[in-house]
């Protein structure tokens with residue numbers, strides 16, 4: 001009886017460091033999996049569209065464009081407002097003009113970054 005208890009203790013004692021080592025290895029593996037931190041696919045992406053300028057407010061730096069479908073955002077054609085941060089771009093915009101333009105999402109806003 002005494003012998004059985006002793007050998008059980010030995011087995012537990014012997015296997016304990018191994019169990020800890022395996023657990024540690026698992027934690028390290030998980031950390032490794034988290035390593036490549038890629039941004040969300042759409043974050044910071046530039047979208048391209050073609051549209052007709054409907055309204056322009058140079059002072060506020062906003063433009064309303066009736067744009068065609070935007071594939072990268074799965075948008076249908078629509079008329080909507082954009083911010084225009086770069087005043088240089090405002091010179092390229094005029095009501096009634098059809099432009100190819102690029103824009104990015106900035107929070108809940110869409111900002112025109114290039115006009116061709």
Ligand SMILES: [Cu+2]
Pocket residue numbers: 067075078079080
């Ligand atoms: Cu839109």
